[in-house]
Amino acid sequence: MERAMKEKLVLVGNGMAGVRTLEELLKIAPDRYDITVFGAEPYGNYNRILLSPVLAAEKGIDDIMLNTVAWYEDNNITLHVGTTVVDVDRRRRTVIAADGTEASYDRLLLATGSNPFIIPVPGHELPGVIGFRDITDVDTMLDSAKRHTHAVVIGGGLLGLEAANGLKLQGMNVTVVHLTETLMERQLDEVAAGMLQRSLEAKGLQFLMATQTEAILGDEHVKGVRFKGGLEVAADLVVMAAGIRPNIELAKKIGLHCERGIVVNDTLQTFDPKIYAVGECVQHRGHSYGLVAPLFEQAKVCANHLACYGIGRYEGSVTSTKLKVTGVDLFSAGDFLGDDSTEALVMKDAARGVYKKIVLKDNKIHGAVMYGDTVDGAWYFQLLRDGTDVSDFRDTLMFGQAHLGDSGHGGQNAASAMSDDMEVCGCNGVCKGEVVKAITGKGLFTLEEVRSHTKASASCGSCTGLVEQILASTVGDYSETPKKKPVCGCTDFTHDEVRHAIEDNKLTSIQAVREFLEWKNPDGCASCRPALNFYVLAAWPREAKDDPQSRFINERVHANIQKDGTYSVVPRMWGGVTTPKELRALADAAEKYNAKTVKVTGGQRIDLFGIKKEDLPAIWSDLNQAGMVSGHAYGKSLRTVKTCVGSEWCRFGTQDSTGLGIKLEKMTWGSWTPHKFKMAVSGCPRNCAEATIKDFGVVCVDSGYELHVGGNGGIHVRATELLCKVATEDEAMEYSAAFMQLYREQAHYLERTAPWIERVGLSYVKQKVAEDEVGRKALQQRFLESQEVFQYDPWAKEAEDPQTRKAYIPIKKVG
Ligand SMILES: Cc1cc2nc3c(=O)[nH]c(=O)nc-3n(C[C@H](O)[C@H](O)[C@H](O)COP(=O)(O)OP(=O)(O)OC[C@H]3O[C@@H](n4cnc5c(N)ncnc54)[C@H](O)[C@@H]3O)c2cc1C
Ligand code: SF4
Numbered sequence: 006m007e008r009a010m011k012e013k014l015v016l017v018g019n020g021m022a023g024v025r026t027l028e029e030l031l032k033i034a035p036d037r038y039d040i041t042v043f044g045a046e047p048y049g050n051y052n053r054i055l056l057s058p059v060l061a062a063e064k065g066i067d068d069i070m071l072n073t074v075a076w077y078e079d080n081n082i083t084l085h086v087g088t089t090v091v092d093v094d095r096r097r098r099t100v101i102a103a104d105g106t107e108a109s110y111d112r113l114l115l116a117t118g119s120n121p122f123i124i125p126v127p128g129h130e131l132p133g134v135i136g137f138r139d140i141t142d143v144d145t146m147l148d149s150a151k152r153h154t155h156a157v158v159i160g161g162g163l164l165g166l167e168a169a170n171g172l173k174l175q176g177m178n179v180t181v182v183h184l185t186e187t188l189m190e191r192q193l194d195e196v197a198a199g200m201l202q203r204s205l206e207a208k209g210l211q212f213l214m215a216t217q218t219e220a221i222l223g224d225e226h227v228k229g230v231r232f233k234g235g236l237e238v239a240a241d242l243v244v245m246a247a248g249i250r251p252n253i254e255l256a257k258k259i260g261l262h263c264e265r266g267i268v269v270n271d272t273l274q275t276f277d278p279k280i281y282a283v284g285e286c287v288q289h290r291g292h293s294y295g296l297v298a299p300l301f302e303q304a305k306v307c308a309n310h311l312a313c314y315g316i317g318r319y320e321g322s323v324t325s326t327k328l329k330v331t332g333v334d335l336f337s338a339g340d341f342l343g344d345d346s347t348e349a350l351v352m353k354d355a356a357r358g359v360y361k362k363i364v365l366k367d368n369k370i371h372g373a374v375m376y377g378d379t380v381d382g383a384w385y386f387q388l389l390r391d392g393t394d395v396s397d398f399r400d401t402l403m404f405g406q407a408h409l410g411d412s413g414h415g416g417q418n419a420a421s422a423m424s425d426d427m428e429v430c431g432c433n434g435v436c437k438g439e440v441v442k443a444i445t446g447k448g449l450f451t452l453e454e455v456r457s458h459t460k461a462s463a464s465c466g467s468c469t470g471l472v473e474q475i476l477a478s479t480v481g482d483y484s485e486t487p488k489k490k491p492v493c494g495c496t497d498f499t500h501d502e503v504r505h506a507i508e509d510n511k512l513t514s515i516q517a518v519r520e521f522l523e524w525k526n527p528d529g530c531a532s533c534r535p536a537l538n539f540y541v542l543a544a545w546p547r548e549a550k551d552d553p554q555s556r557f558i559n560e561r562v563h564a565n566i567q568k569d570g571t572y573s574v575v576p577r578m579w580g581g582v583t584t585p586k587e588l589r590a591l592a593d594a595a596e597k598y599n600a601k602t603v604k605v606t607g608g609q610r611i612d613l614f615g616i617k618k619e620d621l622p623a624i625w626s627d628l629n630q631a632g633m634v635s636g637h638a639y640g641k642s643l644r645t646v647k648t649c650v651g652s653e654w655c656r657f658g659t660q661d662s663t664g665l666g667i668k669l670e671k672m673t674w675g676s677w678t679p680h681k682f683k684m685a686v687s688g689c690p691r692n693c694a695e696a697t698i699k700d701f702g703v704v705c706v707d708s709g710y711e712l713h714v715g716g717n718g719g720i721h722v723r724a725t726e727l728l729c730k731v732a733t734e735d736e737a738m739e740y741s742a743a744f745m746q747l748y749r750e751q752a753h754y755l756e757r758t759a760p761w762i763e764r765v766g767l768s769y770v771k772q773k774v775a776e777d778e779v780g781r782k783a784l785q786q787r788f789l790e791s792q793e794v795f796q797y798d799p800w801a802k803e804a805e806d807p808q809t810r811k812a813y814i815p816i817k818k819v820g
Contacts, residue, residue, distance in 0.1 A: 013111050014038035014113075018045075019045075019084070020044070060143050060175070062174060085106055113279060115282040120252050126218055133149070155177065164246040172242075182218060251288065262275070266286055267286050284303070305434075306319040346366060354554075369394060384405070440455060441475060504544070515555060538551065577674060580646055580670055582667065586632070590631030635798055641677060642677050643745075649694040659688060665686050665710075700715065701744055746785065
């Protein structure tokens with residue numbers, strides 16, 4: 006009885022947008038409709054996005070099913086698979102399928118997707134010429150790869166390149182033909198497109214750029230392709246990936262208003278208010294979309310109106326793009342080309358294969374394109390969509406979210422830096438807060454569970470790592486699903502496993518590590534290269550050779566880049582003590598090199614701002630002559646030892662804090678560490694040198710020296726914990742060297758002492774440094790040995806060598 010009173014909803018098109026609308030509807034109004042679905046394809050609903058990984062043999066068909074036939078049964082949905090709707094009698098409100106099946110409706114939802122655009126050149130109907138749209142196309146490609154050799158892909162856009170990559174991995178000889186000079190010209194600027202092309206060429210793909218197809222050759226089956234100009238290329242398979250066209254055939258036939266797509270309003274209604282439309286087939290405010298994120302936003306709004314809740318309007322979407330080719334990291338969003346009204350921040354590091362361009366307008370991100378290091382893509386996209394004013398952190402914007410505020414806390418974990426309202430999954434519009442709430446509220450423990458409850462990571466999969474990080478940080482160590490966090494996507498090994506392999510097998514170069522541990526990406530990436538460089542240097546200081554290309558920009562140029570592209574120069578002032586001679590040299594240098602600001606830093610040093618890059622070697626040389634060396638203010642290394650005046654001048658002082666600070670700095674300067682390392686010595690518990698928010702702090706007391714560790718004064722202020730108390734200065738020196746060496750040998754790269762101690766536990770550190778005397782002395786010994794290699798002034802080295810001056814090419818800033 007109740008069933009008879011329900012309204013009838015019919016969905017035409019069993020694809021991603023249509024079924025997502027049903028899922029949203031079932032969430033909010035499960036009993037409102039009797040639902041019937043018609044799908045032309047002979048399957049349940051599958052994740053079309055993942056056809057590329059299926060072609061690349063990274064996934065099977067079963068892995069990409071979103072809703073099996075059982076799901077429809079469980080939800081009392083009548084499903085007609087392999088059944089194309091050919092007509093709709095709008096007067097009788099009835100849909101009619103090709104096989105004669107009819108279904109009446111109160112509301113009709115059209116979600117007929119798109120068709121690949123097949124260029125109508127002679128021969129385009131020959132067998133062996135296909136699009137890349139569905140499972141049948143993938144089957145044809147896989148079959149062709151088994152029997153044939155040559156493939157031509159027409160179109161160097163996202164789909165074409167994913168098809169070409171998959172066919173290459175299936176063993177075919179693949180030529181990509183593209184009409185313009187650069188690949189993916191609607192998503193990438195020239196530089197990124199060039200880098201992409203080179204890396205795909207390295208994978209074995211061939212390209213014919215600025216080339217127009219004239220005819221497909223062959224009699225009964227495709228044999229080749231001829232291009233304008235007469236060039237002919239052999240082909241047993243031609244994949245047309247030259248764009249898509251909204252599938253409006255049915256809508257037009259039944260008299261709905263269509264332009265490029267089926268025209269809908271903000272509630273996703275067509276000109277017939279009983280008929281709704283979502284997905285690639287629609288045109289909304291003049292736009293049609295070819296990516297799932299906007300389609301899922303449409304689905305949500307449409308479901309809301311089908312449920313008669315009457316709230317929510319779809320107002321259009323901003324989209325971002327990622328390419329799903331393993332080993333190629335690429336991201337673009339918004340207007341990345343810019344114009345006269347915009348400015349662009351550009352960073353290109355050809356040796357590391359990294360390129361980033363951020364287009365700003367009125368101090369807001371207008372567009373971004375990134376190649377080689379896309380970790381911060383989601384963050385930039387969020388800033389772009391929110392219209393955030395970036396003036397406050399513009400100077401570090403280029404270096405990503407982990408450098409925000411330079412707190413150094415867990416820089417390796419992007420998830421921990423995210424706020425709850427930040428988007429994790431771009432395809433499904435899921436924010437971090439929703440994921441955390443689902444994990445804690447529903448007791449989820451696995452990625453699969455998070456996917457099915459929140460949809461995060463359920464579409465293109467590029468946010469999977471981020472979702473795993475949130476899962477790990479929310480559930481902690483769940484013993485039934487032990488998870489280990491690899492260094493990065495290039496390997497499955499963790500930081501600890503990599504460090505052990507380096508030590509146990511005497512691996513002394515980044516290359517040796519990658520080969521020994523069979524890195525998935527033989528060249529590594531922007532995350533693993535600096536980490537491996539540090540690990541080999543820390544383990545084998547005498548044998549390993551520094552790879553400057555695997556260091557961050559500031560470390561490579563021994564100065565801190567500022568937001569106007571100039572640099573700041575900070576010489577070392579031992580323990581914060583200076584002399585008239587040094588001050589005179591600083592004043593001279595400030596005048597000679599036009600320093601715009603002279604500033605005393607929080608670490609008791611003098612900072613000269615606004616130095617031009619080409620002047621760096623000369624200013625260093627001048628400062629060297631006054632006896633000053635680099636302050637390493639830019640490095641993952643010892644920064645400063647801050648002191649108070651102590652017993653020499655202060656009436657409360659218990660020990661010579663200044664003297665101890667100078668000794669500590671002279672022992673530890675030049676040492677590379679996993680992250681920056683700061684020290685301080687206060688002459689009494691009044692603690693004027695703020696020793697209890699440093700990585701290693703000494704508080705002098707009448708009976709000796711309290712040694713404190715693991716403090717931090719950044720965004721997340723953390724007070725130190727007491728390591729132990731010692732009686733003499735020599736002991737304070739010994740313990741500090743041992744602590745620093747333990748941190749160097751055991752912390753993960755980019756892990757400050759605070760999170761490291763939280764991870765391993767203070768008692769472990771106490772046991773190694775305070776309780777085990779033999780172990781402590783061995784640690785100290787290894788520290789001092791390493792210092793014999795690394796304790797030199799990089800400024801003097803660079804300033805002496807005229808050749809190295811050429812390397813000081815500034816980050817380019819246009820506009
Ligand atoms: C290889 C590939 C890779 C992609 N990669 C990405 C990506 O990385 N990121 C991203 O966001 N997007 C990606 N996309 C795009 C994404 O898959 C589409 O945007 C999305 O699937 C569109 O959903 P839709 O429901 O509008 O259309 P579809 O998913 O195509 O569904 C339409 C369905 O309607 C059926 N149909 C049509 N007419 C009728 C009729 N008259 N009767 C019955 N059934 C009918 C069709 O057979 C089809 O099954 C990719 C697409 C492809 C092909
Ligand atoms: S910490 Fe103590 S000794 Fe040092 S300046 Fe302050 S009061 Fe004086």
